[in-house]
Amino acid sequence: MLRRTLYGLLLAAPLLPGGLACGDNNENGCEPLSPQTAGLIELEADGSLPWNPSCEPCPRHPEGGVMLRCSAQRVPFGGAVLICEYATCLHDGRRPEGLREASVLDPGSELGALFAKTAWLEAASVPAFLRLAEELQAHGAPEVLVKAARRSAGDEVRHTRAMQALARRHGATMPEVDLPPFEPRSLEEMLRENAVEGCVRETFGAFVAGWQGRTARDPEARSTLRAITRDEVRHAELAWAVDAWAQERLSEVQRERLHQARRDALRLLGEEVEGHQPPEVLMNEAGLPSREQARTLFQGLSALTA
Template structure:
């Protein structure tokens, strides 16, 4: 299908677009403001260290002994370091921010690339992993929409979104490799048949809330990343992610006429609970200054402001 006709499968969501564009207008202009001597701006990668180094049979370092991050951030990589030239430490890196895509049911936590020590590489590898996991999620959505008698436009849009995610995965993998990291393997348990309500609940959580917020964050990064290559990679991705968010809301609107009032109320409650959980996640995380500066990741305060701007739309 011609790229310029991608948005014609179903009408644009004017309310969603106005909301996201209004929030993106608050993005700081490039070049980014200087750090003004704030020590937060010059700190190194966030790591937790332990002297307990467990080696694998092949002699490589194992991340199994890495401690749990105090704020629950996922482990992305580990390696060894000898800061004093003598004692060898295991350095464990954690990612404290990421764009949540449409995580499929049964997605297993990623096994990080052991050895990468660059937080930029860890970020892009993690995002690539999320993008790759979204491919089967959209294919499943397409099959379920067809099975439940949804309009063909929604089915085609879901399948096209899966194709978009393949391209996104490759773009993020390239950025990860540029910084010495590899995408973790995607491991998903086999899908089982489920009801229309179950499909819609996942769509409400992963699509209407997390994917909508992810589209907003990606758009923010495409405008504010100090690294020109990151901005160039994220511009087309941000347009695709906006359409994916529109698809989620279009599926929600279509399903509303097929669910009971009680079921619709449960979907609303699911969106509200997910929004609250996302707010807690964002509140507990402080992105490293380098990710804010070079990758355009919104700071905690900026992310909370963006999330607050979605409250009326989502809840």
């Protein structure tokens, strides 16, 4: 069903060439980017800070992403500046619990920044899958699921190298993955992460990678993303297989909480899709879907998870 949905959606992709969207909630797969200052703004007539300033002067973030909000902040010499906040969740993968934010220090270009950040997400998915494999084994899951999780970790190592190569070609370096040691957790907590990061985020990531593999103008990016899509579809299928395996191990109340977590993650993703429009160069060269195209992909995912 997942493959049929994906291939059906990709039929809508223009052969050449073609956001995802983001919120501000790291727990749900997006991450904040460094804030940017838009310059001096005027205070209110009574000398107070404007509480709802226009965000129009906010610049585009050098790493892409979407602007979330802006606010006025006093500066020492008496005036105020506009501080703009951004986030990104492009090319979502399976983010491990506790993953600390990282910025591409020397992005080189918007394309370089995108590929470096994608490489970082791929690298972060390696420990996420190794942990999943260990936990599945500890909970007595079928060997086929344990092996699939281990194999997925190996896939993510390959994806990291491939995306790092693309980033380097565009003058950017992948940031380090900074992750605190994992603590033991319950089956339900593991499944909640699987529902949010796997059934929603990684499945959507597979759709986006598939779109990019079909529409990116950059031939190297296109072939890399095509190869990655094949693996990402399997990763998404693994998430759904884990979800199905776990159903009878949970009480009715736990099952309902799990479904609710998935519904919440889907709703947030939908809001993010409505809020983002990637820079032209990323749509053309890296094949990122426009907002309208991301909406179509999201509708496919919604139908799948209904």
